[in-house]
Amino acid sequence: MSVFDGLRFRKVYSPIHNLDPRIKFGYVIAIFVVAIIFYQVIPLLVLFFMQIPFVLLARVQRQWLRSLRGAAFLATFIFVVNVATTYFTSGYHLTAFNVENAAAMTLRFVVLVESFSVFFLTTSPDHLGLALEESRVPYEFAFAFTTAVRFVPVLAEEAQTIMDAQKARGLELEKGGLLKRIRNYVPVLIPLIVSAIRRSLELAEAMESRAWGATKKRTNLYLLRLHKGDFGLLAITVGILVVAVYIHFFVHIPTIASLF
Amino acid sequence: MIEAQDIRYSYPNKVEALKGVSLTIKDGEFVAIMGQNGAGKSTLVKHFNGLLKPSQGKVLVDGVQTTKSSVAALARNVGFVFQNPDHQLFSETVEEEIAFALKNFGFQPEVIEQRVTWALNLLSLTQYRKTSPFLLSGGERKRVALASVLAWDPKTLILDEPTIGQDHEQKEKLRQFIMQMQTQKKTVVTVTHDVEFVAECNPRVVLMKEGKIVADGEGKEILTDPALLELSSIVLPQIAQVFTKLAPLGFPKDIIDLYEAKQIILKAKESRNLK
Ligand SMILES: Nc1ncnc2c1ncn2[C@@H]1O[C@H](COP(=O)(O)OP(=O)(O)OP(=O)(O)O)[C@@H](O)[C@H]1O
Ligand SMILES: [Mg+2]
Numbered sequence: 001m002s003v004f005d006g007l008r009f010r011k012v013y014s015p016i017h018n019l020d021p022r023i024k025f026g027y028v029i030a031i032f033v034v035a036i037i038f039y040q041v042i043p044l045l046v047l048f049f050m051q052i053p054f055v056l057l058a059r060v061q062r063q064w065l066r067s068l069r070g071a072a073f074l075a076t077f078i079f080v081v082n083v084a085t086t087y088f089t090s091g092y093h094l095t096a097f098n099v100e101n102a103a104a105m106t107l108r109f110v111v112l113v114e115s116f117s118v119f120f121l122t123t124s125p126d127h128l129g130l131a132l133e134e135s136r137v138p139y140e141f142a143f144a145f146t147t148a149v150r151f152v153p154v155l156a157e158e159a160q161t162i163m164d165a166q167k168a169r170g171l172e173l174e175k176g177g178l179l180k181r182i183r184n185y186v187p188v189l190i191p192l193i194v195s196a197i198r199r200s201l202e203l204a205e206a207m208e209s210r211a212w213g214a215t216k217k218r219t220n221l222y223l224l225r226l227h228k229g230d231f232g233l234l235a236i237t238v239g240i241l242v243v244a245v246y247i248h249f250f251v252h253i254p255t256i257a258s259l260f
Numbered sequence: 261m262i263e264a265q266d267i268r269y270s271y272p273n274k275v276e277a278l279k280g281v282s283l284t285i286k287d288g289e290f291v292a293i294m295g296q297n298g299a300g301k302s303t304l305v306k307h308f309n310g311l312l313k314p315s316q317g318k319v320l321v322d323g324v325q326t327t328k329s330s331v332a333a334l335a336r337n338v339g340f341v342f343q344n345p346d347h348q349l350f351s352e353t354v355e356e357e358i359a360f361a362l363k364n365f366g367f368q369p370e371v372i373e374q375r376v377t378w379a380l381n382l383l384s385l386t387q388y389r390k391t392s393p394f395l396l397s398g399g400e401r402k403r404v405a406l407a408s409v410l411a412w413d414p415k416t417l418i419l420d421e422p423t424i425g426q427d428h429e430q431k432e433k434l435r436q437f438i439m440q441m442q443t444q445k446k447t448v449v450t451v452t453h454d455v456e457f458v459a460e461c462n463p464r465v466v467l468m469k470e471g472k473i474v475a476d477g478e479g480k481e482i483l484t485d486p487a488l489l490e491l492s493s494i495v496l497p498q499i500a501q502v503f504t505k506l507a508p509l510g511f512p513k514d515i516i517d518l519y520e521a522k523q524i525i526l527k528a529k530e531s532r533n534l535k
Contacts, residue, residue: 170364
């Protein structure tokens with residue numbers, strides 16, 4: 001759950017929240033690409049620390065930390081599996097270089113999580129929908145997407161209520177062996193799915209009775225306009241890409257082990 | 261017996277829903293908890309079967325602190341019917357839905373069979389025994405949810421908004437059922453906005469506002485106090501409204517019961533001592 005918490009938007013006003021979602025998404029993709037290009041620890045570490053000013057500016061450090069903590073388990077898993085596979089495939093032999101490689105893989109994952117987390121933490125579903133629409137995504141899809149995002153917390157809350165209702169009827173979720181435990185969730189999942197379906201049908205009826213799809217061309221109350229900050233972020237994004245490509249092709253990156 | 265001792269509760273998002281609530285409900289009592297939306301009624305009653313544990317203070321159910329017991333263990337004695345039946349229905353047939361809790365509590369198959377039949381009959385659901393609960397109407401689903409809890413015959417029954425979506429006949433049945441539970445010395449706690457229902461049952465009324473109890477007493481006293489009810493956005497029961505209007509003529513104000521009202525009016529007519 002904590003990973004989702006780190007992706008959940010909360011309304012705050014900050015320079016980062018006000019940025020155009022399209023540019024912000026471009027930035028995230030750029031970070032994504034750069035993280036894929038490099039397989040050494042040092043540039044990935046730099047990439048990791050580069051996000052921190054954004055997080056602080058957006059004042060979402062608490063939720064951001066929580067998403068990192070949520071990703072910690074998976075990160076540990078990636079690290080262990082990487083180390084283990086090189087250990088076993090290289091004939092029970094492990095070098096500092098191998099460990100560093102595994103660390104780089106893990107760091108790559110962490111960078112991806114952190115940048116996506118910043119993006120989702122600072123972009124409201126409405127803005128996202130607007131961005132999709134203005135990128136010529138059909139309105140139906142944009143709407144379905146934003147609605148889905150918006151209903152995630154509602155669904156999580158509902159799951160809690162359902163669990164409470166079943167516990168009140170003597171259901172013990174943590175009882176029994178593995179198979180029994182999985183079966184224990186049936187009384188939670190069925191009401192959850194049924195009520196999600198029921199809700200979506202009701203939503204569809206309510207939308208249609210408010211003239212959903214009556215005209216082909218919709219107008220929007222809010223429009224996305226690029227501001228100074230957006231151009232700034234665009235410049236940063238392009239800068240990062242150029243520098244990264246340059247370093248990748250023309251600069252020798254030392255491994256940490258070779259520094260000592 | 262349920263005792264809440266100065267409990268406070270904050271949800272994970274830091275909303276403080278209970279701000280120091282103390283309440284004792286004795287065995288065999290019938291209590292209606294009322295108050296405006298968001299007053300903390302549901303939050304309070306969820307403490308009575310251990311679904312929520314107080315952030316401060318303690319809740320004792322029959323002398324046992326809820327933090328020291330599992331919900332499943334507490335539930336055997338404290339039945340809780342949720343506001344929305346769709347949050348619990350999952351079985352293929354109404355019959356299985358009602359048997360669910362009985363199986364959880366480890367009843368014998370013959371006993372389960374017998375209890376299911378009893379509960380179906382009690383809530384006039386026998387004809388739907390083999391029907392899927394999802395095909396029933398809203399009010400019927402609510403009754404299935406109620407039956408699924410009544411089936412194990414808990415000592416204390418907690419009802420969150422039981423009258424919503426019920427027609428008059430079902431409400432009347434519910435009222436009679438609660439009265440019947442009273443004669444068996446069972447405790448009933450109901451959260452409700454239905455003033456007329458409360459007026460007909462005349463239970464002890466606990467009035468909540470913003471996470472605190474603002475009044476606690478006989479239904480007759482509280483439901484006829486316009487200032488108090490205004491504070492909690494509740495309207496007076498219709499009979500009380502009539503008698504408030506009639507008060508200048510010398511009628512008593514604190515009347516909420518139809519039968520009592522009729523007696524007073526008949527007596528007044530006979531003696532003709534209307535001012
Ligand atoms: N799961 C939750 N997470 C966070 N806050 C909650 C949650 N449930 C309730 N609250 C908050 O706690 C307060 C009390 O809620 P509660 O559900 O107890 O009210 P209520 O008296 O039952 O209201 P209603 O008449 O609408 O059922 C409200 O301010 C509500 O917003
Ligand atoms: Mg409630």
